[in-house]
Amino acid sequence: MSTLMSQSAAVIKMNIQSLPRRLWMSLAMVFASAVVVAILLAFLAMAKGFDATMKSAGSEDIAFFMRTGSAAELNSSASREQVNLIENAPGIARDEQGPMVSPELYVIVDGVKKSTQNEANIPLRGLDQRGVAMRKGFTLVAGRMFNPGTDELIVGAGILREFDGFELGQEIRFGKYKWKVVGVFSTGGNVFESELWADAKVIQNLYNRGSSYQSIRARMTSPDSLPLIAEYLKNEPRLTHEVQAESSYFAEQGKSLGYMAMFGWVISSIMALGALAGALNTMYTSVSDRAMEIATLRAIGFSHFSAFIGTMAEAMTLAAIGSIVGSLAAFIFFDGLSASTLGGSFTQVVFSFQLSPDLFIKGISMALIIGFISGFFPAWRAARVPVIVAFQTAR
Known part of the structure; x- marks a missing residue:
């Protein structure tokens, strides 16, 4: 066994040392594997970053109400009477100001992307201080909070990164309405940073919404209160809403870009086939180039196995x-890269690419699969090189 191991080690060393003789073909194999890995990691990092941006926004103790059948806030509605009914639901937390409920509006406005200078939909959310307090991780990073009843708004940090014209102190016109940016906020990098926030009653007035809202958030006494609230909705005929934990809603919304991971695997697999063809050519050339050396080693007693292992x-x-x-290329160019894409409510969601150890393992595994397949058949040929080749070449 020790002889077999020492023979294999010697052949491996010889093969690695002979790589400069096939430098350009070897570099081509390295480059092909690198491109496959980088492309795969880019798609996976995009999907992971988007998913993390959505999921991190949700809380287990926040109940989220939308009209039954609505896929997103944009399609939902709630009257003032229905908001009052939900405020009286069992399991809703209360403080000295009353039920901890935030009825909210969701309006689409236009913004100009810095990267393309094209217009894109961004959300203008109407809410009050209750709603702001329900966002975990909320901090004002610049300026101040908007004053209720005014045409002031605050801007998410993601909007500031990806869109032009939303700097602190700027005046922004959406249609015939003008707003002033008085603050910039962060919510820890989640989806809320892709929004503009203003007073709900002002938006109701400017956009002719009357006293209606679109979605309702409510802090629960505990996450276990959700079934109790759902039963209340079922038994109250004036309510046409369904409830779920806010975390569940955003987890579902995050799946909207899950196809990017699948697309990345498909594209990378197709590219891997091309890389595999090139790698096979490289390895067959390597075996052909070293045929005399392999045969000579066989003639002096080296085993078939050592030739196989050396090529592999x-x-x-x-x-x-x-x-x-x-x-390394994926990490340098993509990790932390800020981008925006269309989310579930037909508005832009700003997110950052996220590379993690598990993604690197997937990329490296794909490259090693290419290496294994491209090495196996040439290695089998190397193991079957007849000893007589050494003497034929010598003549």
């Missing part, structure tokens, strides 16, 4: 180098 090690080494290069 060469292929896996090149694939591993490619995976490292691709991972």
Whole structure:
């Protein structure tokens, strides 16, 4: 066994040392593996970042109400009477000011993306101090809070990064209405940073919404209160709403970009086939280039297995180098990259690409699969090189 191991180690060393003779073909294999890994990680980081942005916005102890059948806030509605009924539901937390309920509006307005200078939909949310307090991680990073009853608004940090014209102190016109930016807020990088916030009653007046709202948030006495609230809605004929935990709502919304991960796997798999073809060519060339050396080693007593292992090690080494290069490229160019895309409410969601150890493992695994397959068949050929080749070449 020790002889077999020492033979294999010697062949591996010889193969690695001979790589400069096939420098350009070896680099081509490294490059192909690196591109596959980088593309895969880019798509996975995009999907992971979007999903994290959505999921981190939700709270387990916030009940989220929308009209039954509505897929997003934009399609929902709630009258003032219905808000009052929900305020009286069992399981709703109260403080000295009354039920901890936030009826909210959701209006689509236009913004100009910095990256493309094209217009895109962004959400203008109407809420009050109750609603602001329900957003976990809320902090004003610049300026101040909007004053109720005025045409002032505050801007999410994500909007400020991705869109023009929303700097502190700017006046913004949406249609015939003008607003003034008085503050910039952060909610820890979640989806709420992709919104503009203003006083709900002002938006009701300007957009002719009367006393209606679209969605309702309510703090529960505990997450266990959700079934009790759902039963109350079922038994109250004046309510046409369904309830879920806010965390569940945003988890579902986050799936809207889940296809990007699948798309990334499909694209990377197709590219991997191309990379595999090139890698097979590289490894067959390597075996052909070293045929005399392999045969000579066989003639002096080296086993078939050592020739097989040496070629496999060469292929896996090149694939591993490619995976490292691709991972580094993805980390440099994509990790933390800010972008925006269309979310479930037909508005832009600002998010950051997120690369994590599990994603790197997936990328490296794909490269090593390419290396294994591209090495196996040439290694099988190397193991079957006849000893007589050494003497034929010598003549």
